Amino acid sequence: MSxxxxxxxxxxxxxxxxxxxxxxPATLHTPLMSGANAVSGITLxxxxxxxxxxxxxxxxxxxxxxxxxxxxNVVGGYMVTDRMLAMFKSK
Amino acid sequence: MENTELLINAVYVxxxxxxIFGLKLLGHPSTARRGNLxxxxxxxxxxxxxxxDQQIISYEFIIVAILAGxxxxxxxxxxxxxxxxxxxxxxxxxxxxLASLFVALAMILAGxxIDTHLFVIVLVAIxxxxxxxxxxxxxxxxxxxxxxxxxxxxxxxxxGQAIVNAFIVLxxxxxxxxxxFYPSLEVYVYAFVALCIVLGVMLxxxxxxxxxxxxxxxxNSYSGLAACAAGLAINNNLLIVAGAxxxxxxxxxxxxxCKAMNRSLTNVLFSGFQSVTTxxxxxxxxxxxxxxDDAYYVLEAAQSVVVIPGYGMAVAQAQHAMKELQVLLxxxxxxxxxxxxxxxxxxxxxxxxxxxxxDVSYELLLEMDEVNPRMxxxxxxxxxxxxxxxxxxxxxxxxxxxxxxxxxxxxxxxxVFILKRGMASGFAGVENPLFFKDxxxxxxxxxxxxxxxxxxxxxx
Numbered sequence: 188m189s190x191x192x193x194x195x196x197x198x199x200x201x202x203x204x205x206x207x208x209x210x211x212p213a214t215l216h217t218p219l220m221s222g223a224n225a226v227s228g229i230t231l232x233x234x235x236x237x238x239x240x241x242x243x244x245x246x247x248x249x250x251x252x253x254x255x256x257x258x259x260n261v262v263g264g265y266m267v268t269d270r271m272l273a274m275f276k277s278k
Numbered sequence: 279m280e281n282t283e284l285l286i287n288a289v290y291v292x293x294x295x296x297x298i299f300g301l302k303l304l305g306h307p308s309t310a311r312r313g314n315l316x317x318x319x320x321x322x323x324x325x326x327x328x329x330x331d332q333q334i335i336s337y338e339f340i341i342v343a344i345l346a347g348x349x350x351x352x353x354x355x356x357x358x359x360x361x362x363x364x365x366x367x368x369x370x371x372x373x374x375x376l377a378s379l380f381v382a383l384a385m386i387l388a389g390x391x392i393d394t395h396l397f398v399i400v401l402v403a404i405x406x407x408x409x410x411x412x413x414x415x416x417x418x419x420x421x422x423x424x425x426x427x428x429x430x431x432x433x434x435x436x437x438g439q440a441i442v443n444a445f446i447v448l449x450x451x452x453x454x455x456x457x458x459f460y461p462s463l464e465v466y467v468y469a470f471v472a473l474c475i476v477l478g479v480m481l482x483x484x485x486x487x488x489x490x491x492x493x494x495x496x497x498n499s500y501s502g503l504a505a506c507a508a509g510l511a512i513n514n515n516l517l518i519v520a521g522a523x524x525x526x527x528x529x530x531x532x533x534x535x536c537k538a539m540n541r542s543l544t545n546v547l548f549s550g551f552q553s554v555t556t557x558x559x560x561x562x563x564x565x566x567x568x569x570x571d572d573a574y575y576v577l578e579a580a581q582s583v584v585v586i587p588g589y590g591m592a593v594a595q596a597q598h599a600m601k602e603l604q605v606l607l608x609x610x611x612x613x614x615x616x617x618x619x620x621x622x623x624x625x626x627x628x629x630x631x632x633x634x635x636x637d638v639s640y641e642l643l644l645e646m647d648e649v650n651p652r653m654x655x656x657x658x659x660x661x662x663x664x665x666x667x668x669x670x671x672x673x674x675x676x677x678x679x680x681x682x683x684x685x686x687x688x689x690x691x692x693x694v695f696i697l698k699r700g701m702a703s704g705f706a707g708v709e710n711p712l713f714f715k716d717x718x719x720x721x722x723x724x725x726x727x728x729x730x731x732x733x734x735x736x737x738x
Contacts, residue, residue, distance in 0.1 A: 190395070193510055193518060200519040203298065204526025210305040213620060214643050216531060216627030217363055219304060220498050222314055223527045224370035226297060227501045229321065229520040230377045232328040233512050237384040238343060239334030246388035251339040253380035256373045258347025259354070261325075264370055265318040266355035267363075272311040274634040278641060 218271045225264025231257035282330050289327040290516040296320025297520055301527075307640045324516055360635050361592045364494060364625040368418040371497040375410025378403055378504035379471070382511055386467055394458055396511065401454050401470065403507035408474030409481065410500040416482040417493050421624060439484065446477050481547070488666070489546045492535045494625050496543075499528020531626050538620035538646075540672075540683040563714035565701070568721055570728045573695055574735035580657035580693075582613045584649060586686050587629045588622045590663015590698070591725060597636040599729035600662065604638065606736040612657075615642050617649035617686050619667035650687050659691035661712075662725050663698070669710045680708050694718040697725040 211219050234257060237250025297320045303313025334340070358366045382403035391397045450473045457466035485493050502524025509517025536543050577583065585604075591597055604614045616633060623629045630643050653659070661668050668688040671678040688694050689712050696713060698720060712718055721728050 189513065190399075190510070193513070193515070196515055197506065197510070197518050197522055200522035201526050204301075204523040205530065207298065207301045207305075207523070208527045208530050211301075212306070213534075213618070213627060213645050214630040214640055215304060215307060215310055216534075217367075217625060217631045218310065218314070218627070219527060220367050220495070220531065220626065221363070221370070222300075222304065222317065223498055223502065223524040224367060224374060225321070226317065226520050227371075227374040227505050227524045228377070229324070229517055230374065230381055230505045230508055232324055233381045233505075233508050233514055233517050234377065234384070235325075235328050235340060236331055236333040236512075237381065237388060238340045239331075239336055240388075241336060243388045246384040247339060249380045249384035249387065251343045253377045253384065254340055254343035255347045256377035256380070258344050259351040260370050260374050260377065261318075261321055262348045262351030263355045263366075264351070265314060265321070266352055267358060267366065268314050269311065269318075270355060271360065271363075271631050271634070272307075272314055274631070274637075275307040275310065275640050276634070276637065277308065278639045 214275070215272075218268045221264050221271070222268045223264075224260050225268060228257040228260030228264060231261060280332075282332060286327050286330060287515070289323055290514075293320040293324040293516055294519045296323075297523060301523060360631055361595070362422075363628065363631060364490065364623075365418055365421045367498065367625060368414050368421060368494055371494070371501045372411045372414030372418065374501035375407045375414060375497075375504050377407075378501075378508045379407030379411060381508050382407060383467070383471065385511060386461075387464070391461070391511070397458050397461060398454075399507065400511045401457070403504060403511050404467075404471055405450065405454075405474045406500055406507050407504040408471055409478035410497055410504050412475040412478030413482040413493075413500070414478075414497050416479055417490065417497060420482075420487065421490060439480070443477070443480050446473055446480060449473050450477065484548075485546065489539075490624050491621050491626055491628075492532055492539070492543070492546045495528050495531035495535055497528075499525050499532060502526075502528060534620055535626060538684060540680075563716065565713050566719055568695070568719035570721055570723075570731040571735060573719070573721055573728075574732050576693055576695075577607065577612075577658060577732065578610065578736070580607070580612050582656050583607055583615075583658045583660065584653070584656045584688075584691065585614065585616045586622075586659060586661045586664050586668055586688055587616065587618065587633070588662065588664025588667060589624055589628075590665075592623060592628070592632055592663070594663060594725040596662055596697075596725040596729055597632045597638075599726050599733065601633075601636040601638050602733050603729055603736075604642075606733060610736075615644050615649065617644055617646065617659075617688075619646050619664070619686050622664055622667050646684060646686050653687045653690040654692075656691040658693045658695060659688040661688055661694065661696045661698075662729075665698075665710055666708065668712055669708060670715075671708065671711050675711070678708060688712060689715050689718065692717060696720050697728050698722060699724065 234253035238254045300313040300317030303309040391400045453470040502521045506521030670689045672680045672683040672685045
């Protein structure tokens with residue numbers, strides 16, 4: 188049942204995503220992509236449970252590596268997007 | 279449900295709302311920055327609240343990893359030149375894919391993939407993560423030209439590639455099935471991981487330079503889908519929502535890029551750009567070169583000017599000189615706009631970011647469909663480092679490899695100046711009849727130098 192429930196969320200999120208992103212103008216497509224990089228770093232919150240639990244050492248190492256990588260995405264993605272968006276000025 | 283778990287999930291709802299609202303604000307350049315800020319706030323609260331998770335018993339590893347990751351991320355974000363955004367996005371796509379792969383693998387090793395259908399979902403997460411990772415690394419190598427010996431920027435095709443790929447897929451399915459039936463034998467999982475990484479390399483190698491905007495968009499989408507699959511595996515709503523938003527974004531951009539090149543996704547992915555140069559259509563006329571000084575006299579009299587940039591502008595770093603010329607033309611009473619083709623540059627929106635960096639107002643950056651209907655009204659069209667996206671053969675030369683691709687009709691302006699290094703053809707390797715038209719003038723040389731010498735004429 189849980190899988191069906193999650194699939195429902197997945198479906199709704201995909202439709203919502205399509206509607207929202209269709210409205211992003213072409214001029215912002217590069218910041219959209221770097222922003223998407225940042226959001227995909229959400230994997231971080233999934234990795235925390237493994238990085239903070241020493242039951243299985245190898246799993247903890249992988250979890251820690253994942254936290255490290257996902258943080259690069261989150262911090263790097265948001266910062267570079269902000270740097271670009273700050274340059275978009277009106278007359 | 280336990281209290282902390284309830285709190286965590288309640289905050290996840292707030293985070294999802296912030297992500298969605300952030301994306302909504304990205305709908306206009308004037309609100310986009312605030313949108314990005316809201317989205318990052320959503321991420322921050324999600325990370326902080328997740329720390330309360332009961333499964334986390336020690337924080338040393340986490341703190342070190344987050345500090346190190348933040349330092350690396352901040353360093354790249356500050357240092358990267360905006361011309362190199364395609365490389366950076368590619369690299370981050372790959373990093374995201376690898377992070378999802380590691381989470382999924384950790385789940386198997388920790389023994390949390392308890393039943394068969396959960397195990398299958400975890401394997402799917404590993405597969406998408408692995409393909410995204412290695413595919414992105416190859417895309418990055420192609421874009422940066424760092425390892426030209428190993429990875430050519432064009433398409434790398436060899437005999438029997440399709441058969442080799444089919445074998446790899448078959449092996450992936452076999453090892454996947456084996457690891458589902460014998461979950462205690464981790465060697466099957468490792469073989470599965472390795473093969474997925476190999477498949478990612480094989481899928482991106484045959485794709486050529488001109489198709490990079492499509493590939494980056496697609497890998498961007500995959501990195502979201504990898505997070506999504508990891509979310510399904512570890513039963514986390516927020517991972518699913520955020521991953522799906524990223525996945526949808528990448529898919530939309532992929533389809534925009536494909537449409538702008540008049541090609542289907544299958545065509546981009548499975549055939550290197552065919553070298554069809556054997557068209558028997560003769561191009562009439564001759565190429566007429568012009569000196570930069572003569573261009574000045576035409577520009578000085580012009581009332582309206584459209585600038586059509588391509589990747590060559592980025593290479594020559596000519597955007598700042600162009601902005602200077604724009605100001606001079608405007609002071610001279612002319613209207614200046616920029617016409618931007620969706621696949622100009624090497625990633626979606628690449629030209630816009632470079633021009634924004636040069637302080638060009640975003641209101642002057644027009645899309646192809648806005649600029650084409652009024653093309654006849656422009657006195658001068660300046661083409662800087664663009665080729666295929668202004669090729670009229672796409673419109674009226676049946677049999678040309680790019681026939682049918684929507685292009686900016688620069689040839690319909692009263693005068694066309696083409697700033698170009700030499701007569702080399704574009705990415706697609708197609709002759710451009712625009713250069714032979716009566717109203718076209720070639721100004722050979724480095725685009726930045728050319729623009730600067732026109733600017734000097736203006737100030738004299």
